[in-house]
Amino acid sequence: MAAPSSLLFSLFFYILCSACVNTIVNAVTSPILCHEDEKSFLLNFKKSLTLSSDSSSYSKTASWKADNSSDCCSWDGVECDKDTGFVISLDLSNSSISGTLHSNSTLFGLVHLRDLNLADNDFKNSSIPPQISYLSRLSSINLSHSSISGQIPFELSGSLDLTSLDLSSNFLNGTFPVAIFDLPSLTVLNVSYNQNLAGYLPVFNQTSSLRALELDSTKFSGTIPASIGNLQSLTKLRLGRCRFSGSIPASIGNLTELTFLSFTNARFEAGKLSWLDKLTKLNSLYLMYTNLYGEIPSSLANLTKLTTLHLQMNHFTGEIPFQLFNMTELINLSLFDNQLTGSISSSFSQLINLDNLNLKKNNFSGIVEADVFLSLEKLTFLSLSQNNISLLTNHLINSTLSHFTGLELDSCNLKEIPYFLKFQDKLETLSLTGNSIHGQVPAWLWNASDSLVEIYLFRNFLTGMGQNLSVLPGTSLRVIDIKDNMLKGNLPVPPTTIMAYYVANNKLTGEIPSKMCGLRSLKILHLFNNNMTGPIPSCLGNSLSVFNVGGNNFSGMIPQSYSEKCDLRVMDLSQNRLEGQLPRSLSNCRMLRILDLGDNKLEDTFPSWLGTLPQLQVLILHANRFWGATASSPGIGSPFPMLQIIDVSQNSFSGDLPLEYIKNWSAMKFLPSDMELYAYTRTEFQSGKHHWTDTYSSSLTLRNKGVTAEYAKHVNVLCAIDFSSNRFTGKIPDSLGSLKQVQMLNLANNELTGPIPPSLGSLRQLESLDLSVNKLSGAIPHQIAAELNFLSFFNVSYNTLSGPIPQGPQFRTFEKDSYIGNLGLCGLPLSKKCASAKSPEPDNEDVNDSDESLNVSDWAFILTGIGTGLVIGYVLGTNISKRHPWLILKVAEVLTRRSYTRNLESEVTMDEITIFRTNYR
Template sequence: MASFIFKNSLLLVLMHSLLVVIRTTVSTSKLSRRTLCHDHERSALLSFKQSLSLNKSSSGAFSAYPKTESWKARGESSDCCSWHGVECNNQTGFVTGLYLRSSLLYGTLPSNSTIFILVHLQNLDLGDNDFRNSSIPPAIYNLSSLSGLDLSLSAFSGQIPVELSKLSKLTYLDLTGNYLSGSIPASVGNLTQLTHLSFSRNLFNEQGTLYWLGKLTKLTFLDLEKTNLYGKTLQSLSNRTQLTFLNLRANKLSGEIPLWLMNMTQLTFLALNSNELEGQLSSSFSQLKNLEVLDLSENSFVGTIEAGIFLSLKKLYSLTLSYNKISVITNQHVNFTLPNLQIFQMISCNLSEIPYFLKFQNNLQVLYLDDNNIHGKIPYWIWNASDSLQEIRLSSNFLTGMEHNPIALPSTSIKSIDISDNLLHGNLPVPPRSTLRYSVFRNRFTGDIPSAICNCTSLEILDLSDNRMSGPIPQCLANSFEALVALILQKNNFSGTIPEPYPEKCTLNVFDLSQNQLMGRVPKSLSNCKMLQIFDLSDNQLQQTFPDWLGTLPRLQVLILHSNKFHGVMGSPRNSFEFPMLRIIDLSQNNLTGDLPVKYIQTWSAMRIFHPDKELQYIEVQVTYQNKNKGDFIVWYVHYTSSIIIRNKGVKRYYGRILNVFTSIDLSSNKFTGHIPESFGSLEALESLDLSNNELTGPIPPSIGSLKQLESLDLSHNKLSGLIPQQLGEKLNFLAFFNVSYNLLSGPIPRGQQFETFDKDSYMMNSGLCGLPLSKTCGSPQSPPADDGDEDEDESDADGGGFIWIFILAGVGSGLVVGIVMGNIFVDRYFWLIAGVVQNLRLTLKNRRRPKRQNIRG
């Protein structure tokens, strides 16, 4: 009996367990079927995907990737709830979230886009894509369940549609960084559930008081950067004491900072920089005890402030007061610490000394005090005031030295040091081994480069330019720095040869040893530096033939070798792919001979195509470093731009930064011979061309007229002949400088918009030229009759012979022999000068003797 009961009990348990499994399976099956996305929403998403293309340039985020590539119509991936960027409700299966930020999307977004069929959407993020200046579609009103909408950085334009303000459930709205225009509609005030609102960095018209902001009582985050606000600081915000984030930078707000702003005691972020605010900074800031970031830079604040007004801001992480007329005083007997202060910036203020309270900021990472009136010596404590110090900038002051004259700077954490443009003298101190950037240019340092600097193997940028240093460049600079990105030693007195060899993994982007006394040859091992963009060895005493291996550097954009002793024929490139990115080349003031390098000109492909829509940027190198803060890694970026000196528009010009679209060729002051090749006309992006002071002959090629971007053309001091092509006057609409003086040119000077601006100095010593701005007129040229050509030729010969005999007979009064000798010398030395006059005299006599023809009507 017991056995029977046990068996039946066991059977009941098994049946119950089976029932549970069946119920669970059925339930799971139903849930699985329920969470599969609905067919019409899948079709809507696929249609939305097909309406757009993918473009790598559409998204700027480092983490960008094409999320819609996972969207498939068939197979295991056909469930849209499993697609990247798609979120569904687990119960209903409807799409409730679409997160396509940084998805490389490219195309327009019309009102009939199928995305607006997804009426259950609660969150829509299309940020960091490119919708090609689409307007925000009014059909967005169909998404009435939206609580979060992010269309930032996605190239939307036009006005904000009124329909947007009907999305009454919105709590998050971000339209940052688009091309929106017009006024911000007051109806935005109807979105009373908003806690996060950003309209920053658009193209709005001037905005008034924005009174409607007072209706947004739940707002905690407000970003109105660069929205064209003007007038007094927004009174409509006076009761928004719950705000934690307020960004009003880059507007036209004026007047003093209102006192009611100090009632926003919940603020953690406050940016009022780049406005027109004025007055003195009061101690009221001490009330904002939760502030982590405070930026008041680029206004018109005046006076002196006590550092102690920030004493109560214990959470302050970043304090920026730059570009005002304020200074800070510190009572050296009262020491205080802001325990979280990591960034302190007072660039271009009225500081006369380094604020003493900085000595006690134990967590300071970034210190910018450049462009002030700080005198005296750099205090020794500044290098180790903080164990976390990452970057220090003291450039453009009047600092004369360093306390204790250290041989090496003592910091153990610093990554970037900029003490350039001061009055520092003595021997160069060695930077800490942790340093990535060491910039000391434009000072008065003397002596050799210390060999201990080669122990700083992390260095990426070393700029010692414009000092008074001398001696040889240490050999270790060539082979100890596998991380070195920029080596700038220009404008010193370094001598000897350029060190070598350079490693196979050379990382150099900028190599500038110009304006020194270096001799010898250019090391061929520099061909290992495939990342080189700027190469400048000008104003030295280098002596060799043209280093043709430079053509193998695939990224070279700037090549400057002027004022050396390069000699011989340039020859030809080994293939048509050399110098693919070259934009600036200056080989002037050398001893190069032979014809102009036609084959090289044909390889300079970066100069052949003008890109009017190319984004303007400076050729620069970037150093990055990171530091851990509050559990996160913060990345710092140091951008470094190199300077060059080249001849443009007839004078030497200093370029502190080099635009990536500027193009220039300078082959002047060499011994080039032969004709100017027609192939110059293919360089449509060229802005400056200088072939002066050579021995070029023949005509100016009409193809030069194809260089529509040309601003400077110097062909002076050659032996060019013939006419100045009329195409130059008709097509060169940007030409600002033109010089063809000291040649053998003849005929009329072209007329044209730009040619009306050039004075007679542009044409001097071309006796055959005529027309304005010269006083010599061209007369009325006539076509000679076909039947009297021989007669004219004889007359011309007679005229020419008579002209030369003038010089021989000139010596009769003092003796026939002397006259003949003087005549011969004059003719030999100056015949090229009078040839144009002879030709003009022939034409004049010819026109005078030729009878006028009459028109006879039959």
């Protein structure tokens, strides 16, 4: 019976083991479903978000379903632990989602998360909630490009397992928590491109695990500590466009594992590159704008793995070391904006892998043959601009660089457009500015490449854009800049793809072609200073961002219809023959920043309704026929809140100076410290894989320091007021003293009365003050001399001021002409002393100042002559002329000035002034 029993036991054991194996197999192969509470957390997090309406890309949350059969571990972007089923990774990067990150978000219930990636989304300027510290197991956080703002919560520095933190390209501000640098496991830290994020670098110890440190384009400041050399594991270091000071520490040379190094900082002390030799693993080196000087070290050639070398905007001198031409791995080489000399060597042809070469803005000289670069088969971009070279091209060359997309040959002594361009069918950008190219643009250039996007030909001697071309060809052209040439004839119509068309400062005639109305993409039209005529087409304006047709002979009325879709930022119609009233529909152009209508024949009252425009910075109505009071319009609470420049001179405005406006000109009281120096209008567009930005710089003409000056680039921080040559009456308001950013103030040639307010002494930025030819009385306030340290032009002539002229450092520089025509003034630079003793008779050199010998009746005669016409003045002034011939000449000067600066029918003519001078000389 033993045998059967043994058999039965074996069978039982087999069955038992099979069951165990099946149980184990089932346990291994059956997936563990996600936990219901975490599934709920994810679904609620999804509910707090929305899909971007303008995006066609796929959102990972689309696969998240609430039904019972849906396992959240299988959802897109979700990863669970295979043993526990807890969510350990959430990757919703580039998912076209938007919304707000709230402190009570169910996202923070996923306490087992190790990796969180929400990059490339739009979280509507949310702050990072401190509750992120609930995710205590996080080792990787990526919130880059996600519209996060506010401060980085200090709680992040308590996450001991954090190994990677990427918050780049957001709007973070405040101070970076320095304790984060001390996290023992931290290997990657990237907070670059947060322009308002401040911070400083700590003392680093040798136990740090950092492999990548990226702080580009932040407000990190202070010095770079020598202890940065302790980061022995560092492979990537980016400290560009920060606010570091001091020198670049030589200990950087200890970071022998570096493959990527970037510094860009104008505040560094001048230095050399002696610390570079040990960094033999570098493949990318960016040292732009770092105050480096001396010759480029030949030892750079020892960095044999280097593919990218950017040394632009430094102070390097001497020639390019010949050893550099042995660096055959180089793909990108930029030496732009240094003081390098010598010739551009033909040895560049040895750098067979070059893709991008920029030698712009140096002192290279001699003859350069184009063949050197046409042999580089991988070359895509070449810039030799702004050197002292002469480029030789061969008309027999018809080679095509298969990847060539960009060429800059500005100021290269070109006499013609290089013929080899005819065969570059991938060309996207061409710049040949500042050469000596004459004649017509060859017709083949417009058709050379279907990819051509930008063409810059300004500052040459071109007479036409192509023989008999009334419409320019081109299927991709977005920017044509051919200003500052000698173009004649009618304006050619650009391709329908055009976005920016610059044809200013030429000799074009005729009207604006009607076909221009079909350019739906056009954003910038710049026709300033030509000889064009006719009306301004009503179709132009609404879709444009920049509309500049000033300096022509356009006539008729300004188009009257501007819709609520108006996109105008800059409108310059100055120096034409336009008539009629301003179109009230301009109030629909809510983005308008600059409006220049000076030197026309417009006839209207003051456009107070423009005060509703929230962005208007510049308003110029100079030399028109505007009239009446400038009182504030009812219903405008804070008119002209952003106004910085106003010029209404040479009109017929009357009444008091506009007190209500002056009180509300907030932008003249305070300018943000981070305001850009120049006023730019940027137009952006996409072309294939490339994102292009075109920038228009506004120019203005203002009267400053007694002369008319053109600001080729409108200075964004300039504040100016010009109310001169009108009929304003009343007193100068004290509130002008609150406009502390004003640099130019001109109230001359009006009928203002009362004293000069001492509050003008508060205008500490003031450089030019003209109060001449008014009826101001009293003393010149001593505050003006004591406080205005930048004042370089001052004129109070021809008023009724009295008392001593205040003395001060700036006032010692002003001549007698600043004060003449004021009976009661005394003291330097006038010869009339302020003592009680009788002043001596003036000698011939001081005749300009002897107005004090006139009595009241003398002045009555003269003022009557000025006010009522020269016939009466001639009769009443005969006796005076015998005693004071100098005064007659001065009165003639006043009359001359008034005849130039006022457009009033009652003003004297130049013939009358000539007679006046002749009779009383």
